[in-house]
Amino acid sequence: MHKPSRLKSAYNNVMEKLALNPDVSVTRLFAFKLALGVGLVGALTSTSVFIYYSNLQLDLTYKGFNHFFVVFKFPVSVLAAMLSMIGLIALAHRSEQSARQIQQSAKQIKLSEEQNIFSNHYKNKEEFWKYIETSPNKDYIKKHASTYDFIFPKSKLGIYMVRPLLTTSEKDAIIKTIEFTILALKDREVENRNTVIDFYHKEIQNSIYNKRVFSFDIFSLPVDVYLDDNSVDEFILYFLSSLSLAIKVYVDILNFHPEQVKGIHEELTLHFHQTSPYPEDNSHINEAYLRDGINFIRQAL
Structure with a gap:
């Protein structure tokens, strides 16, 4: 044996x-x-x-x-x-x-290589915060230890691509809300209004960028004002101002590594500029403007 x-x-x-x-x-x-x-x-x-x-x-x-x-x-x-x-x-x-x-x-x-990647990760992190401190949008970005790791999820691997501003569902929520806004501009009643509002609440007000990057909830908008026809114009201004600010801050983050910024990003930023409380300054807000905005969002975000 x-x-x-x-x-x-x-x-x-x-x-x-x-x-x-x-x-x-x-x-x-x-x-x-x-x-x-x-x-x-x-x-x-x-x-x-x-x-x-x-x-x-x-x-x-x-x-x-x-x-x-x-x-x-x-x-x-x-x-x-x-x-x-x-x-x-x-x-x-x-x-x-x-x-x-x-x-x-x-x-x-x-x-x-691993040591270089590790060293470059912390160097990039340090340079990023220096860049943010000189940015006009610095007050809109959280100065939190995890913020950088969220924005650059693969930084520890030596990959410095910025996380997209919107997830697919968040992008859908923004686009549906803009489409809803177009109908509101036409003074048309929207049958699925409550569904759109609920969808927006669920996807945008819980945006990960809101929680991890922005220093305040840019996308947390009072969508419920749609229930009050008299407040639709006010909502449109608030919604577009918040959207334009989110895009502006995001493109500013992209500019930290300029090779990530494409022409479409600059066009998007120029398109969604801050709205004004004065009606005469918002004459550009019409159906064509909003539909062009939808196309920009689909291509750039």
């Missing part, structure tokens, strides 16, 4: 001893010592046997030297085989050492 396990254990021990450990010199390898020992013992033993059992005479002529290699061909072959085996062991050992060096170099490179 125990023989197989003992044989396996003995086999494993032999294989461990024969392993070409790259951390030691070739002359200290068991395989080198084994090949050298077997070769020398074989050559010396066969030479001794040939001398003892053969009637050999010393002959220092060329015939004697030639005859020497004929008589002792086997021991010489054993020595040649031993040297060949040692050469193969040395070659394999150098290969193992080279592989180990390559592996260690790769590890060092990876460790260096």
Whole structure:
């Protein structure tokens, strides 16, 4: 019952001893010592046997030297085989050492890259807050330790892409509200008004950017004013002002890494500019303006 396990254990021990450990010199390898020992013992033993059992005479002529290699061909072959085996062991050992060096170099490179990414992460974080402090929108951004990590979710991986301002559902809520606003401008009753309001409340007033980035709830608007027809105009101004401020702050954040800012972002910012409490300054708010805004939001956010 125990023989197989003992044989396996003995086999494993032999294989461990024969392993070409790259951390030691070739002359200290068991395989080198084994090949050298077997070769020398074989050559010396066969030479001794040939001398003892053969009637050999010393002959220092060329015939004697030639005859020497004929008589002792086997021991010489054993020595040649031993040297060949040692050469193969040395070659394999150098290969193992080279592989180990390559592996260690790769590890060092990876460790260096990780350290650089880690260092760049904190450097980028530091530079970002310096940038925010010089921004006209600095009061709209929370000075919280987790704010940067939210804005740059892959910063620790060396990727500095800014998180989108709106999720898909939040974008849908903004667009539906703008479409609703268009109908309100036309003085048309909207059958699913309450559904739109509930959807907006659920998606926008709980916006992650509101909670994690903006210093106050930009998107938390009193959508319920739709229930009061007399307040629709007031709501439109409040809604567009808040939306334009959110976009302005977001594009300002994007500008920290200018390569992320596209022309469409600048157009979006210019399009949704701050509304005015004076009606004469808001003559641009019409159906065409709002529909263009929807297209900008779909393309840029």
